[in-house]
Amino acid sequence: xxxxxxxxxxxxxxxxxxxxxxxxxxxxxxxxxxxxxxxxxxxxxxxxxxxxxxxxxxxxxxxxxxxxxxxxxxxxxxxxxxxxxxxxxxxxxxxxxxxxxxxxxxxxxxxxxxxxxxxxxxxxxxxxxxxxxxxxxxxxxxxxxxxxxxxxxxxxxxxxxxxxxxxxxxxxxxxxxxxxxxxxxxxxxxxxxxxxxxxxxxxxxxxxxxxxxxxxxxxxxxxxxxxxxxxxxxxxxxxxxxxxxxxxxxxxxxxxxxxxxxxxxxxxxxxxxxxxxxxxxxxxxxxxxxxxxxxxxxxxxxxxxxxxxxxxxxxxxxxxxxxxxxxxxxxxxxxxxxxxxx
Amino acid sequence: xxxxxxxxxxxxxxxxxxxxxxxxxxxxxxxxxxxxxxxxxxxxxxxxxxxxxxxxxxxxxxxxxxxxxxxxxxxxxxxxxxxxxxxxxxxxxxxxxxxxxxxxxxxxxxxxxxxxxxxxxxxxxxxxxxxxxxxxxxxxxxxxxxxxxxxxxxxxxxxxxxxxxxxxxxxxxxxxxxxxxxxxxxxxxxxxxxxxxxxxxxxxxxxxxxxxxxxxxxxxxxxxxxxxxxxxxxxxxxxxxxxxxxxxxxxxxxxxxxxxxxxxxxxxxxxxxxxxxxxxxxxxxxxxxxxxxxxxxxxxxxxxxxxxxxxxxxxxxxxxxxxxxxxxxxxxxxxxxxxxxx
DNA sequence: GTGAAAGCGCTAACAT
DNA sequence: ATGTTAGCGCTTTCAC
Numbered sequence: 001x002x003x004x005x006x007x008x009x010x011x012x013x014x015x016x017x018x019x020x021x022x023x024x025x026x027x028x029x030x031x032x033x034x035x036x037x038x039x040x041x042x043x044x045x046x047x048x049x050x051x052x053x054x055x056x057x058x059x060x061x062x063x064x065x066x067x068x069x070x071x072x073x074x075x076x077x078x079x080x081x082x083x084x085x086x087x088x089x090x091x092x093x094x095x096x097x098x099x100x101x102x103x104x105x106x107x108x109x110x111x112x113x114x115x116x117x118x119x120x121x122x123x124x125x126x127x128x129x130x131x132x133x134x135x136x137x138x139x140x141x142x143x144x145x146x147x148x149x150x151x152x153x154x155x156x157x158x159x160x161x162x163x164x165x166x167x168x169x170x171x172x173x174x175x176x177x178x179x180x181x182x183x184x185x186x187x188x189x190x191x192x193x194x195x196x197x198x199x200x201x202x203x204x205x206x207x208x209x210x211x212x213x214x215x216x217x218x219x220x221x222x223x224x225x226x227x228x229x230x231x232x233x234x235x236x237x238x239x240x241x242x243x244x245x246x247x248x249x250x251x252x253x254x255x256x257x258x259x260x261x262x263x264x265x266x267x268x269x270x271x272x273x274x275x276x277x278x279x280x281x282x283x284x285x286x287x288x289x290x291x292x293x294x295x296x297x298x299x300x301x302x303x304x305x306x307x308x309x310x311x312x313x314x315x316x317x318x319x320x321x322x323x324x325x326x327x328x329x330x331x332x333x334x335x336x337x338x339x340x341x342x
Numbered sequence: 343x344x345x346x347x348x349x350x351x352x353x354x355x356x357x358x359x360x361x362x363x364x365x366x367x368x369x370x371x372x373x374x375x376x377x378x379x380x381x382x383x384x385x386x387x388x389x390x391x392x393x394x395x396x397x398x399x400x401x402x403x404x405x406x407x408x409x410x411x412x413x414x415x416x417x418x419x420x421x422x423x424x425x426x427x428x429x430x431x432x433x434x435x436x437x438x439x440x441x442x443x444x445x446x447x448x449x450x451x452x453x454x455x456x457x458x459x460x461x462x463x464x465x466x467x468x469x470x471x472x473x474x475x476x477x478x479x480x481x482x483x484x485x486x487x488x489x490x491x492x493x494x495x496x497x498x499x500x501x502x503x504x505x506x507x508x509x510x511x512x513x514x515x516x517x518x519x520x521x522x523x524x525x526x527x528x529x530x531x532x533x534x535x536x537x538x539x540x541x542x543x544x545x546x547x548x549x550x551x552x553x554x555x556x557x558x559x560x561x562x563x564x565x566x567x568x569x570x571x572x573x574x575x576x577x578x579x580x581x582x583x584x585x586x587x588x589x590x591x592x593x594x595x596x597x598x599x600x601x602x603x604x605x606x607x608x609x610x611x612x613x614x615x616x617x618x619x620x621x622x623x624x625x626x627x628x629x630x631x632x633x634x635x636x637x638x639x640x641x642x643x644x645x646x647x648x649x650x651x652x653x654x655x656x657x658x659x660x661x662x663x664x665x666x667x668x669x670x671x672x673x674x675x676x677x678x679x680x681x682x683x684x
Numbered sequence: 685g686t687g688a689a690a691g692c693g694c695t696a697a698c699a700t
Numbered sequence: 701a702t703g704t705t706a707g708c709g710c711t712t713t714c715a716c
Contacts, residue, residue: 281623
């Protein structure tokens with residue numbers, strides 16, 4: 001079936017194609033009768049506007065590119081969920097690109113988006129150092145860029161993140177208030193601000209409560225179930241005294257919890273545990289896993305809304321970019337709850 | 343910064359823009375020297391091909407539209423993860439559309455994709471009855487369409503699904519083999535083949551093992567934690583005899599497990615439980631939740647590969663569409679494992 | 685091996 | 701209220 005164009009509709013009605021174009025775009029200078037006739041004919045001929053042509057000519061694609069490390073994580077898929085819904089409601093389509101934490105892929109994603117002439121890019125970066133000039137290429141071309149969750153602070157780009165410092169602080173303080181004193185921290189070895197901030201929150205909470213910050217209680221690795229398991233094994237083998245664990249990510253916390261239980265260490269009585277991310281499983285495990293909620297859907301929605309708001313302005317790239325920082329929510333559960341000062 | 347076009351490169355080099363276009367597309371009739379010069383100049387001027395123009399002219403967009411009910415579920419986000427990776431590796435971009443199980447949204451998604459001139463649509467439908475002619479509009483326009491997980495059988499469209507019958511059968515048979523006799527089934531009230539097939543598997547397994555199929559043991563609702571909880575409450579209040587539950591979805595199974603434990607009914611000793619979907623939490627709860635794995639990432643990858651394979655053919659829409667059916671994998675865990683014939 | 689020319693389907697400025 | 705015209709930036713056929 002040949003695709004129908006505005007020319008076909010025009011021929012059918014004996015008007016010119018520009019009248020049809022105006023009618024379809026609800027131009028005020030077109031009579032109601034003509035509009036009705038055009039609309040009817042368009043429907044009858046199964047007309048579908050060619051957005052490629054429209055975008056090429058108008059310079060606006062109504063497409064937003066989203067860059068995430070991976071959709072195979074509940075965090076990013078929830079964020080994208082929120083973004084897509086808000087953008088869709090506002091007439092935008094979403095192009096999706098996964099980087100797998102690879103900078104090369106990230107670069108490719110930005111280029112693809114540039115070539116697709118997207119009206120904006122929402123990105124969560126894979127790393128915050130090294131070659132990040134490709135993000136500058138968006139600015140050069142005046143394509144709005146916003147970061148979410150993981151931002152490159154040096155770039156003066158609007159962003160929506162959560163207050164990871166506060167999250168780390170709240171998690172650690174919660175453990176302290178439950179009477180734990182020797183608190184282990186397990187974090188990622190990726191060079192990401194989010195993890196450094198959680199660490200900083202951990203350190204600050206210890207200090208404020210007069211507890212020593214001990215380097216030997218801070219562990220780094222690829223956050224995962226295995227990292228949590230290995231860390232606890234190591235702690236037990238080296239007989240390092242500890243009575244709580246704050247893991248910067250829930251799976252890691254879960255691994256720690258599993259190994260403690262296998263070794264017969266009671267949680268939360270002997271060792272308290274808290275994670276980060278509020279993964280679905282935390283509410284269901286025994287003991288239920290305390291954690292910090294990151295408001296993922298809200299983060300996606302806020303990022304989309306900030307884009308909508310800022311892209312309306314004359315020049316998107318200003319000296320002082322808007323930076324929305326969401327409050328993390330402490331979710332205390334059983335894995336860290338015991339009588340105070342036990 | 344003005345965007346550079348092939349005309350700019352041509353002017354810079356003193357050749358015509360068609361030579362530049364050929365060079366960039368690695369046309370065989372262009373000398374190596376010219377190609378090198380063009381490539382160098384393109385890089386220097388930060389040239390980015392305008393895909394809108396290219397797609398408009400060539401009739402190929404290299405964009406695939408993906409329609410899912412929601413990304414805020416581990417199932418669909420994993421599937422999309424697999425799809426995006428394979429498509430990306432093969433030079434395609436991905437447009438994403440969430441329907442929220444709404445047919446109206448689904449219709450809109452198809453129209454948007456049509457207008458964006460996508461080269462194909464991969465969809466998981468919201469419902470399999472009612473107005474589905476909008477999927478026919480893709481066929482009319484010769485846009486390849488593939489279904490995944492949820493397909494409309496009547497439409498003769500290629501699809502990648504899992505064998506839900508076999509999954510339901512395996513789950514039920516597993517319970518029977520563990521010595522359970524009065525097996526409850528909790529399923530969705532959505533009119534989806536996937537749930538009907540799981541039910542059919544449940545019924546068939548009972549029959550093959552000489553057990554009666556009792557209507558009063560089959561419950562329907564919006565699958566969720568709450569549905570599992572409510573169903574168990576109802577079973578206990580009405581004192582309906584039962585010794586196992588096969589829930590068509592993991593959260594429902596989890597709700598059932600929780601309520602049984604609250605009421606002091608030991609799992610798996612008194613009641614065995616198995617779910618469906620292999621959600622992350624299942625491995626971590628106590629007792630660990632038996633389930634059926636749906637091979638989500640593989641489903642996404644296979645759907646993408648099937649598209650790549652079929653879209654190469656002369657006419658995509660054939661009389662006998664290829665239908666790939668993946669085998670579900672029984673994942674027996676502690677919630678359903680006890681000595682046989684206890 | 686390169687150039688010339690047409691046109692994909694639309695938007696928008698300028699007519700009338 | 702509608703028509704005319706000129707592109708947007710590319711692909712592609714036909715020349716030479």
